Every structure is written in C-alpha cells, then in structure tokens.
Amino acid sequence: MKRLTWTVVLLAALALFGCGGETPEEAAVELVATPSGEEDAYQTTVFAQQRDQWEAKAQQGDRKAQRSLGMMYYLGQGQDPDYELAHEWLSKAANQEDDVAQLTLGVMYVEGQGVPSSNVQAHMWLSLSAQQGNESAQKRLELLVAGMTQDEIGEAEQLAEDWKPSA
Secondary structure, three states: OHHHHHHHHHHHHHHHHOOOOOOHHHHOOOOOOOOOOHHHHHHHHHHHHHHHHHHHHHHOOOHHHHHHHHHHHHHOOOOOOOHHHHHHHHHHHHOOOOHHHHHHHHHHHHHOOOOOOOHHHHHHHHHHHHHOOOHHHHHHHHHHHOOOOHHHHHHHHHHHHHOOOOO
C-alpha cells in the first residue's frame, strides 16, 4: 500500500508540476520495491483509473495530461511499457513545447524505443528541449553529437530550426 501511495503521489506531482530538468528516469523514481499479488492488482486498477482520467484531458489537448499519459506508457506504470503509445502522446505534448516530452522523445530515438533509431531525430528533440533550459537534454545532446557526422548535425539543426509548435 505504501508503494501505491508514493507512486500515485509521484504521478500526480509529475502531472501538475512537470519534472524540471530531470531525465525521464529521474522523473519517475521508484520509491519502493515492486509489489506482488493483491497489491499489484490494486495498483494496476488505480493506474488504469488514472490513465483514463489523463486520457480524457489529453484528448482535449491538455499538454500536461499528454505528457503524463505518455510517461505512464513509456515507464510501464500499471502495465508493460508501450513505446508506440508513449511516442504518440509524448509527441503531442512535445509539439506543445513540453521540454520533458521533447527530452523523452530524444531518448526514444537514441534507443530506438517504439521508433526507428535516429540520431538526427534524437538531436532535434534534445536540442528543442535544451533550448528551453533542460540541462539533462543538454548533457545528452553533447554525448550524442560526439558520435554524429557534420552532415547529420546540420540536418538535425535545420529540422530544429524549422520546427514549429502546434497550436
């Protein structure tokens, strides 16, 4: 029950306040061990209810709900990770200038999680997040650039320059 309480508090805080310059992993720090049995089933039910609430808001264009829903799918909260759904919802939040969603998309493109691995796409999303002051995105971008060609960097910079937030 303690894990459930902390996890719900953590997810609510993410939804309301975001997670600053943290990485996606830091934003969803696990506070206690994974439960099993009855508690696990109860937790899954609670996550499903929270997911339904966020989805209703996310479908109306709420950026924070889109990010929270995407992070829930990305991290596998209440279910196995679903990177395709994570990408879908995080893209919607990222296109509304959510720096954490942009950072997470960058990580997904680096790792090939639910999307084809692409340093160019990763660079674009990490760059957009870093431009908003996300220090984790800046650090990851510096590491990424070390393994990219000048042509790839140029292409990624052009994509970031041409990128426009959705209305």
